[in-house]
Amino acid sequence: MxxxxxxxxxxxxxxxxxxxxxxxxxxxxxxxxxxxxxxxNLVEKKWQCDNIVAGAITLVYNFHKKEIRSRLMDLQNEYQEVVLSSQFYHINQENCLEIVAVKGPSFKLTELSDKLIAVKGIQHGKLIMSKVE
Structure with a gap:
C-alpha cells in the first residue's frame, strides 16, 4: 500500500x-x-457501531476454586454463538490463565467479557477486540 x-x-x-x-x-x-x-481509534469506533469483531478475553484466577471454573463454563455456554474456543494454562501452583477466543457483534463480546470478569474470584480480566474484514 x-x-x-x-x-x-x-x-x-x-x-x-x-x-x-x-x-x-x-x-x-x-x-x-x-x-x-x-x-x-478506527477499530474502537467500529466496536461502538456494533460491527462484527473478533477478539480474546483473558482471565486469571485460582483454578483450585471449582465454582469459578464452573461459572465461567456456564457463561461461555450461554454465549456459545460468539465463543470460538477456550484455552486453559497453568501459570503456577494456584493460578491459571484462560483465553476465550470470540467473534461476533462487539456489544455481545463486551457483554460476555463484563460477565466473565465480574465472576467472584477473577483476579484479572481483559477483552481485546480487532476488526474483521
Whole structure:
C-alpha cells in the first residue's frame, strides 16, 4: 500500500507526550505511533457501531476454586454463538490463565467479557477486540 506524507502541527506539550508514547511503546518513530493510534481509534469506533469483531478475553484466577471454573463454563455456554474456543494454562501452583477466543457483534463480546470478569474470584480480566474484514 502506498504511503502518503503530510505535515502535522502539535503544541510542544503534545509533541513531548507523543515522543514519550513512542519511547514507552518501542515504536521506531512518530509515524509508526501515529499510524497505530489512528488504526486503534478506527477499530474502537467500529466496536461502538456494533460491527462484527473478533477478539480474546483473558482471565486469571485460582483454578483450585471449582465454582469459578464452573461459572465461567456456564457463561461461555450461554454465549456459545460468539465463543470460538477456550484455552486453559497453568501459570503456577494456584493460578491459571484462560483465553476465550470470540467473534461476533462487539456489544455481545463486551457483554460476555463484563460477565466473565465480574465472576467472584477473577483476579484479572481483559477483552481485546480487532476488526474483521
Amino acid at each position: 502506498p504511503v502518503t506524507r503530510f505535515g502535522v502541527s502539535l503544541d510542544e506539550e503534545l509533541l513531548k507526550a507523543l515522543d514519550e508514547y513512542v519511547q514507552e511503546n518501542a515504536f521506531s518513530n512518530r509515524s509508526q505511533a501515529i499510524r497505530f493510534l489512528v488504526e486503534k
